[in-house]
Amino acid sequence: MKNTIVSIHWLKENYLDKDLIILDASQQVNQTKVITELLDIQIKGARFFDIKNDFSEITNPLPNTLPSPEAFAKAARKLGINSTSKIVIYDKLGIYSSPRAWWLFQIMGHQNVWVLNGGLPAWTKENLPVEKIVKNDYEIGDFESNFNSEMVKSKEQILNNIDSKTALLIDARSSDRFYGETEEPRAGLRSGHIPGALNIPYTELLENGIFLSKEKLAAVLPDQEKPLLFSCGSGVTACINYLAYEIIGNTNSKAIYDGSWTEWGQKKNHKSN
Template sequence: MTDTPFVTPAWLAAHLDAPGLVVVDGSYYLSTMGRDAEAEFREGHIPGAIRFDIDAVRDEGSDLPHMLPTPEVFAARVGEMGIGDGMQIVVYDGAGLFSAPRVWWTFETFGASDVSILEGGFPAWKAAGLPVEEGPARPRAKRSFTPRVDHSAVADLADVRRALETGSAQVVDARPADRFAGRAPEPRPGVRSGHMPGAYNVPFAEIVQDGRLADADTIRAALDRAGVDPSRPVITSCGSGVSAAILSLAFEKIGRPARSLYDGSWAEWGTRDDCPVETDDR
């Protein structure tokens, strides 16, 4: 198996008006990127697309960034967006491939049955000379979304601790190497630098090329360099659960789906005094 849920810009352009299809702009950027996802959407988006903001559709009772909301909240919010049962969902982002996998993973975790990612994202759409729409999203009729949560797809702090202590799963961190090693500061204030003892590092930039997921051989090579055995269970992690989904997508591509994604990721682990942190001083 080497399959991933991508559709090409040409395919999407040909099916843009198909009944039951909804295009979702899932753009999100770190503060260090200096980009405004909402402003960029208003300046130009795929015609008919809606905005899915992971900082808005989240667990508002948590002080961690964009944690998954409850099933009831998720169902209500996406239903208001016009996304309902049985619809075909195509997600993209403005970076090419950064936050769209997080939105893909979110919909799949809540039980959506047909979720795809636009290959190359909005940059590829524009490069193909396809139409762009300005302004806010068009209102869509409210739909009913029935959440069917795959709890096994989400790892919490206890799951990660258990995996690290027992070796029951490999924790693979998608953050850049300097942040993983503790040589570069975290972008969020109050978060320690370094990594979980026993975690592996596969920076997401090593498996994303020109806004697209790298081929299977490149992914396998990156895992091999990091010492990750794709035949063993994996929990993906990162700074706040966004680029971890790129790793999850990569494991799907090589036919070795990750066991789960650590939703709290380093934003949780790196702020807790009871969670050990290692750094690489070399």
């Protein structure tokens, strides 16, 4: 099974696997301003994967910044995650922040990780087991990071790509933000996009918080021979687009521009359209 997404039916059937760990990667605040009624519950037995704090470099002024491999491994071990763990990640919006957590495990070298397609809304719709959110301590795991530096790009590398056109940069933000027709939700940022970028709003890849079928995704996503780079507002929804290309079986080299528009949009000396 390709390490991309699983259905709620798959999770229901494999729920008692002793190596399975379910992670809730929901964020309390999201830039979509979507409000969920599922804030106080989780899939029964789930563990909270705190992207904003435990799994980000909190000393960096940019939000959601990639943590060091050592910090990631330490936080993963604290959640009881082992090198043999099979990990299923979900969030409470269906598909929003869970692909970010998926990508973090991928870049840290852990392959047995999947996103729950439809997330908590799809799980609760089928009346599957949930519980009130509880905070637990877990037996320390033995997770080790095997960092792949090729899966993340810096602003300097993105700037160089404008001229070299080596890779295709895909921006997951809404089209009105991409074309500068509305103000950015974060204060102090310019509107617009990185020159040469292609806009594929992540929302076009989903329907009711569930990924489109593989066939429909393939029809929406351009088939490029070039390496692929992904950006968004702060590196979260870019991972949705990244994962979508993985779902259709695209084997091109892929990387996230981690700073995304939050970094690029505040740099006056950077080009933008």
